[in-house]
Amino acid sequence: MTTEPQLLESFAAIVGRDGVLTGAAAVPYGKDWRGRYANEALAVVFPADTQQVSEVVKLCAANRLAIVPQGGNTSLCGGSVPLAGGLPQVVVNLSRMNRIRDVDATNYTMTVEAGCKLASLYDAPEQADRLFPLGLTAIAPHCEIGGNLSTNAGGINVLRYGTARSLVLGLEVVLPDGRIWDGLRSLRKDNTGYDLKQLFIGAEGTLGIITAAVLKLFPRPKSVATACIAVRDPAAAVELLAHLRANCGDTIDAFEFVSRSCLDLVFRHIPDTQEPFATRHEWIVITRLADVLPAPLDAALRYALNSFGDGIVEFEVTTNKDDAERWWKLRKNIAEAQKREGLSIKHDISVPISRVAEFIAQASAALRKAYPGVRIVAFGHMGDGNIHYNTSMPDAAQNKAFIERHESEVHHLVYEFVARFQGSIAAEHGLGQLKREEVTHYKSELELELMRSIKRTLDPHGLMNPGKVV
Ligand code: FAD
Numbered sequence: 001m002t003t004e005p006q007l008l009e010s011f012a013a014i015v016g017r018d019g020v021l022t023g024a025a026a027v028p029y030g031k032d033w034r035g036r037y038a039n040e041a042l043a044v045v046f047p048a049d050t051q052q053v054s055e056v057v058k059l060c061a062a063n064r065l066a067i068v069p070q071g072g073n074t075s076l077c078g079g080s081v082p083l084a085g086g087l088p089q090v091v092v093n094l095s096r097m098n099r100i101r102d103v104d105a106t107n108y109t110m111t112v113e114a115g116c117k118l119a120s121l122y123d124a125p126e127q128a129d130r131l132f133p134l135g136l137t138a139i140a141p142h143c144e145i146g147g148n149l150s151t152n153a154g155g156i157n158v159l160r161y162g163t164a165r166s167l168v169l170g171l172e173v174v175l176p177d178g179r180i181w182d183g184l185r186s187l188r189k190d191n192t193g194y195d196l197k198q199l200f201i202g203a204e205g206t207l208g209i210i211t212a213a214v215l216k217l218f219p220r221p222k223s224v225a226t227a228c229i230a231v232r233d234p235a236a237a238v239e240l241l242a243h244l245r246a247n248c249g250d251t252i253d254a255f256e257f258v259s260r261s262c263l264d265l266v267f268r269h270i271p272d273t274q275e276p277f278a279t280r281h282e283w284i285v286i287t288r289l290a291d292v293l294p295a296p297l298d299a300a301l302r303y304a305l306n307s308f309g310d311g312i313v314e315f316e317v318t319t320n321k322d323d324a325e326r327w328w329k330l331r332k333n334i335a336e337a338q339k340r341e342g343l344s345i346k347h348d349i350s351v352p353i354s355r356v357a358e359f360i361a362q363a364s365a366a367l368r369k370a371y372p373g374v375r376i377v378a379f380g381h382m383g384d385g386n387i388h389y390n391t392s393m394p395d396a397a398q399n400k401a402f403i404e405r406h407e408s409e410v411h412h413l414v415y416e417f418v419a420r421f422q423g424s425i426a427a428e429h430g431l432g433q434l435k436r437e438e439v440t441h442y443k444s445e446l447e448l449e450l451m452r453s454i455k456r457t458l459d460p461h462g463l464m465n466p467g468k469v470v
Contacts, residue, residue: 002063004042011045011090014055019046019096025242029091032081033074034339039082041068044091050180050211056092057209058178061333065090066466067176069205071115071147074139076346077432079204080147083467092209094146100124101212104167108217109169109186114146114210121145121215130217131375133161135262152202154428159383160253161218164201170214171197172234176207176459186214199454203292205465207458221253221290225297226324227305229315234313235357236411237285237382242354244287245302255383256331258284262379264446265337266330271337276327276372277314277382285382286327298334334388342401344377344392345410351416353385360387363417367391370413371406373398386427411438418442423442 002010011020021044042065047053047365054293060067066087070080071094080088084305094115101111105128112121119140125132134148136155143153149171153164161167170185183197200207204241231237234257241255260282266273276284289297298317307317318324338344351359360378367374377390391410415438417423425442426435440448448470455470 005131007059007063007065010059011043011056015045015047015052016060017334019048019286020044021046026091029070029093030081032076032078034076034343037078037081039084039086039089041082041091042088043069044093045445046093046096048096050097050174053092053094053097053174053209053211054178054180055089057174057176060090061177061283061461064461064463066463067092068465069146069150069209070094070152071144072076072117072139072142074143074147075151075432076348076429077426078230078436079430079432079465079468083433087463088468094144094211097146097211098144101132103128103217104186105130105217107186107220109214109457110217111170111184111186111212111214112145114144114149116145117141118143118148119144125217126220127222128217131220132167132215132217133157134167135254138336145213145215149201149210149213150203150205151428154381154384154386156254156381158381158386159255160250165198167216168197168201168213171200171210171215172212173200173208173210176461176464181208184212184214194336195438199458202430202434204469206455206469207361207464209464211440217259219292221305222292223297223319224288224290224324224451225301225317225319226286226288226327227315227317228327229277229287229305230279230313231279231283231285231306232311232313233283233357234360238354238357239311240285241383243308244304247307248300251291251300252287252383253290254286254288255381255409256286257379257382258286258331258334259294259378261374261375261377262312262334262337263330265377266333269337269340270329271332273333275324276316276330281312281313284330286331288324311417313340334377338377338390342396342399343388344399345403345407345413346391347391347411347418347425348386348391348427348429349414349423350384350386351418351421351423351424353382355421356382356387358415359423360389361387363414366413366417367410369425370418371402371410374402381428384427385423415442433468436467436469
C-alpha cells in the first residue's frame with residue numbers, strides 16, 4: 001500500500017517538486033469558474049510534456065487514483081474540477097504544455113500542445129497570413145486548446161467554420177492506462193477505419209488526456225464589415241439570417257443575437273459600454289462579413305440589409321475596427337455581467353435555427369406564467385440555433401430563494417421545450433457533473449448504452465474524470 005506522502009514524492013519525481021501542489025495551494029484548482037463546485041484534490045500535477053503525462057497517468061492507474069484533466073478551468077458545468085466523494089482525485093493540469101510545435105502554411109495546419117491558451121493561437125498563423133478561426137468571445141485568454149477540444153467548443157464563428165470538432169485533423173492522447181496514442185496526422189483524407197480522434201473530442205476528459213493536436217488553418221480575411229441591427233423580434237432575426245445567407249453566402253462568419261435584458265446587465269456591470277443606437281431597442285443582432293478578397297464588403301452588407309423589409313427597425317454598418325469592437329464588447333461581456341449580477345439558472349441549448357423564435361416565445365411564456373417577474377436573459381449564437389437562455393429574479397433576495405426552490409423545475413420546464421423542438425440540452429458547454437443525470441432523460445437508452453460501452457472499453461476502471469458525462 002503506497003502512502004500519500006510516497007505518492008506525492010512519486011509525482012514530484014516525474015514532474016519536479018514545483019510541479020505538484022497540495023493543500024491551500026491546490027484549492028483554486030478545485031474550484032470552478034462560476035464558484036458552484038469546490039472540492040479537494042489529493043494533488044494538482046503539472047506535467048511539461050507528453051511523456052510526463054503518460055507517467056503520471058500510469059502512476060494514478062497503478063494506485064487507483066481518479067484523474068481530472070484540466071485546462072484553463074473555465075468549464076461552466078463542473079467538468080474540470082474534482083467531484084465530491086469517490087476515489088481520491090488528482091487534477092492533471094496541462095498548462096505547462098504550451099508550445100506551438102509547427103505551423104505549416106502550405107498545408108494550412110498547425111500542431112499545438114494541449115496547454116496553449118486559445119488566445120495564443122492566433123498570432124503565429126496570422127504571421128503566416130493564415131487564420132485559426134475558433135472564436136470564444138471573452139474567454140480566449142483563459143481557456144486552453146485541450147479544454148476547447150475536450151468540450152467541442154463553439155463560439156462566434158461556428159456558422160462558417162464549424163465547432164472545434166471540425167477544426168481538428170489529428171490528435172495525440174494519453175489513454176487511461178498511460179499508453180500514448182500518436183494520431184498527430186495532418187491529412188485531409190484518411191479512410192482507414194474509425195475516426196478515433198472524434199471519440200476524444202467532446203469527451204470532456206472521460207476517455208483520455210489530449211496532449212497535442214493538428215489544427216486546420218484558413219485563408220486570412222482581408223476585408224471585414226460589421227453590422228449592428230435592431231430587429232423587430234426573434235422571428236425577424238431568424239428570417240434575417242436566412243436572407244443574409246442567401247445574399248452574402250459564406251462571407252457571413254458571425255450572427256449573434258442579444259436581448260434587452262442582456263444589454264441592461266452589461267450597461268450596469270461593464271464600464272465604457274453604451275446603447276448602440278439613440279433609441280432603446282428590445283432585440284439586437286451583431287453580424288459580420290469577412291472575405292479574403294480585399295474589396296470592401298460594407299456596400300454588399302448594406303444592400304442586403306436594405307432589401308430585407310420591415311423586420312429591421314434600424315441598423316448601422318462599419319468597416320472600422322474600433323466601432324465594431326464597441327458593439328462586440330456588448331456581446332462578449334454578457335457572461336461576465338451576469339456573473340457580477342449574481343447566480344442564475346443557466347441553459348445552453350440548441351434547436352433547429354428555423355425554430356429558435358418559436359422556442360423563445362413558447363418557453364418564455366411558460367416561464368413567465370409559472371414564475372411571475374422572472375428575468376429571462378436570452379442571447380447567443382443564433383447562426384447555430386444555439387441560445388444561452390438564463391433565468392433569474394431581478395431582486396437579489398428573491399433570486400436566492402428562486403434558485404434554491406425552483407432550479408430543477410426550471411431546468412425541467414426549459415428542457416421539455418427543447419425536447420419538443422428536437423433540440424439539445426447541452427449545445428456548447430458540455431455535460432460535466434451539472435447535466436450528467438439530466439441528459440439521461442433526453443437521450444435514448446441505446447445512445448446511453450453505446451456511450452457507456454465506449455467508456456468501459458477505454459477506461460474499464462472508471463478512473464478518467466469519474467462522475468462526468470456518463
Ligand atoms: P477546462 O474548463 O479546464 O475543462 C473543460 C473540460 O475538458 C473538463 O471536462 C476537463 O476535464 C476537460 N479537459 C480539459 N483539458 C483537457 C485535455 N487536455 N484532455 C482531456 N480533457 C481535458 N464555450 C463555448 O463553446 N463557446 C463560448 O463562446 C464559450 N464562452 C464562454 C465564456 C465564459 C465567460 C466562460 C467561463 C466559458 C465559456 N465557454 C464557452 C465554456 C467552454 O467550455 C470553455 O470556456 C472552454 O472550451 C474550456 O476550456 P478550458 O481550457 O477552460 O477547459
